[in-house]
Amino acid sequence: MSKEGFSISLVNPHAPGLDWIQKIGIAVASLGLLSMVVGATGPANQDPSFYFWTGVFASIVGFLIYIVRTFSGKTESGNNHHIFNSSLMARGVAGWAFGIFLTAFYILLYWGSDSFWNNSGLVSMFHPVSEGLFGFYADKWFLYGFVYTISVLVMGVRAIIKYRHSNYQVIRTCSVMFFQLGFAFLIPMFLKAMSQPEYYFSYFWPLDYDLLWPNSVDGMMNAGTIGLWMLIVSALLTFVVTPILTYFFGKRWYCSWVCGCGGLANTAGDPFRQLSDKSLKAWKVERWMIHSVLLFITLLTILLWVNSYLEGGIFGSVSHELTKAYAFLIGQAFAGVIGVGFYPLLGTRIWCRFGCPMAAYLGLLQKYFSRFRITTNGGQCISCGNCSTYCEMGIDVKSYAQRGENIVRASCVGCGICSTVCPRGVLNLENGPTHTDRENNNPITFGNEGVGLRGFN
């Protein structure tokens, strides 16, 4: 008798094996990764093209073969089967190993010496693509930008196939892929190739924390017309475009459609979204931390401008130390090392939820001045808990759905996954007519609106 014969589960409890196409994908990706490891020990410095094609390119092709085969054969209801039995996706040995690897990579990226990276074959194997496309040699930041962008694109294909029954998810994923590829990689690299300021149009203050600091503003003003234009665009994006779009659409227009951090979380991070902490304690910590970072960067920026006006007379050394502290603690350790390195351990939006000052700014607008809300048809909810499980921001969506209450939360990034995974169509992301009509005082719940059993009311 087969193993399944002993189970009383209503669904097949055993993870399916791999077919031959998936095995080919894994084999090609593994050989590609092996080639990258070998090349990184030195040989890629002599023959970068060989290691680019047999390492980087082969890995991408192998992962794509595996992803397309794995997810195209599944119905939407089967997408997350066996996820809590996976060592990688449920904090098993593979999850811890991947988390340690990612964290180590970020530590080396930020604080490893330049000579380590420049002598490393790993950077060399990206020379062919950097020279071919932009005409300059790769460095560790080119490597990072390329790997980040490819991760969003490859895992974006996975997200599109996995959530293909939802137009919202398909269009949203295409949007983050487009902004990452164009605005956060190609355009900045072409600007660098033309000896212009390396400007990232999809990141603005306060996320791009030093963008409006006096030194950066001076740099842009000195870069001529294009610099001045970038400066005006930056200020407009932060102080005009952001409030207007957030009023109409909530913070989702940025966090789930444009931002590269959100883009990585919703594509490469999708296998880990169920690991977010849903406890009330985490919610309390989250509110304190994220608003403290927003306060910190706002006060620091004001301090720097006052200091600049006084020509460093009073706050000179203090402001310098504070900028270094912010860059180290928030810009590198939190956003990079913890924010991405801990994906397999704490879920995908640790940075967006606990540290991002842009998310805090957008969240305040969303909470008090936006038409966005998630409506819940409580009468249809079967309390399966899918929505809460897969909410990457740790929101207990089910508790709202059970009460038939609209969800108006500062932290909701509007990714829409709660709605996508709900088997009963309970949840709907909506932009209402005004921002004042969002709290529904008369929610639809079973038994509340006259639905009941005669004789038992």
Ligand code: SF4
């Ligand atoms: S509540 Fe829904 S839309 Fe909001 S962050 Fe959670 S899963 Fe995404």
Ligand code: SF4
């Ligand atoms: S996924 Fe849908 S049915 Fe399940 S608990 Fe959430 S709202 Fe209710």
